[in-house]
Amino acid sequence: MGSNKVLLVDTFLNHMVDTKFVYEIGAEFARIFAETRPSKIVTVESSGIAIAAYCALHLQIPFVIAKKYYSSNLPKDVYSAEIYSYTKNTPANIYISKDAVSSSDSILIIDDFLAYGSAVLGLTRIITDARAGLAGVGICIEKSFQPGANELISKGINLHSLVRIKSLEGGNITFMP
Amino acid sequence: MGSNKVLLVDTFLNHMVDTKFVYEIGAEFARIFAETRPSKIVTVESSGIAIAAYCALHLQIPFVIAKKYYSSNLPKDVYSAEIYSYTKNTPANIYISKDAVSSSDSILIIDDFLAYGSAVLGLTRIITDARAGLAGVGICIEKSFQPGANELISKGINLHSLVRIKSLEGGNITFMP
Numbered sequence: 151m152g153s154n155k156v157l158l159v160d161t162f163l164n165h166m167v168d169t170k171f172v173y174e175i176g177a178e179f180a181r182i183f184a185e186t187r188p189s190k191i192v193t194v195e196s197s198g199i200a201i202a203a204y205c206a207l208h209l210q211i212p213f214v215i216a217k218k219y220y221s222s223n224l225p226k227d228v229y230s231a232e233i234y235s236y237t238k239n240t241p242a243n244i245y246i247s248k249d250a251v252s253s254s255d256s257i258l259i260i261d262d263f264l265a266y267g268s269a270v271l272g273l274t275r276i277i278t279d280a281r282a283g284l285a286g287v288g289i290c291i292e293k294s295f296q297p298g299a300n301e302l303i304s305k306g307i308n309l310h311s312l313v314r315i316k317s318l319e320g321g322n323i324t325f326m327p
Numbered sequence: 328m329g330s331n332k333v334l335l336v337d338t339f340l341n342h343m344v345d346t347k348f349v350y351e352i353g354a355e356f357a358r359i360f361a362e363t364r365p366s367k368i369v370t371v372e373s374s375g376i377a378i379a380a381y382c383a384l385h386l387q388i389p390f391v392i393a394k395k396y397y398s399s400n401l402p403k404d405v406y407s408a409e410i411y412s413y414t415k416n417t418p419a420n421i422y423i424s425k426d427a428v429s430s431s432d433s434i435l436i437i438d439d440f441l442a443y444g445s446a447v448l449g450l451t452r453i454i455t456d457a458r459a460g461l462a463g464v465g466i467c468i469e470k471s472f473q474p475g476a477n478e479l480i481s482k483g484i485n486l487h488s489l490v491r492i493k494s495l496e497g498g499n500i501t502f503m504p
Contacts (some may be wrong), residue, residue, distance in 0.1 A: 213344050
């Protein structure tokens, strides 16, 4: 199942996807966040896209895939934020078209993992730049032993994590009580 | 709408996603390829993931996201293939876990664009390495003026493109007859 830091979920969540299971995850996020009335979902490519796609289907709203590279597939006017990829140990930028989020939007952020929270915090900076609102943050697996969750909660962000992991020490998964 | 080579679809397909529309694209691929009885869908991260997710939902099969980077989120045993990214003008590798495809699989490849066919051809090499079968290739937008489609057809691959573009010259979209 990985090391003391990495939880491998490649067999059902972020590489080979168990369609029915991830569809139900999307449905659960839709149920949790329906009352916040999000107008759009935003996720960072690429592990959260399938979850976002199914959640958006349930909520009947569009979703936006923040890009990790600026390429010719994006328009010229973009919001960007610097994040740090702890998986790849490199700083990176994320990009969202200025046409994709506006001040009339209330954004639901969806992602597979929350560890240091760098990607989510980068998205919240873009949402602030766009003067959009933040409906909440939905995470499949929160590594509660890393600082991201506490940092989001300390900022007053409406965070819901489906699974909260206290420790992966010794290769054993210990859940939060 | 982009240059003579690039067609921007960031407002509905590969950046901000029109959920209902892309869901229907997934349904259409499911209808086209149902009789080939695929056991899994494979796509390359990240623009094809949403389409693959909806198609897999209709076909009730799992899907696999080929990764463009080898990271700690993948297991040790992977298939890999070298491809060339014409969007980024760099060679790259794609990776699929050896646990994700096997000789009993019949694979449906789904992607948003087909231009030079580098990503699809890389996936077919991995499918061959895994001794799996290839049910077909479903593409949203084929740039018929670039060589990928003809190369796939010349290999006898069951290619279905929903939209076939003859030319983007002068910023005008001309469709194939």
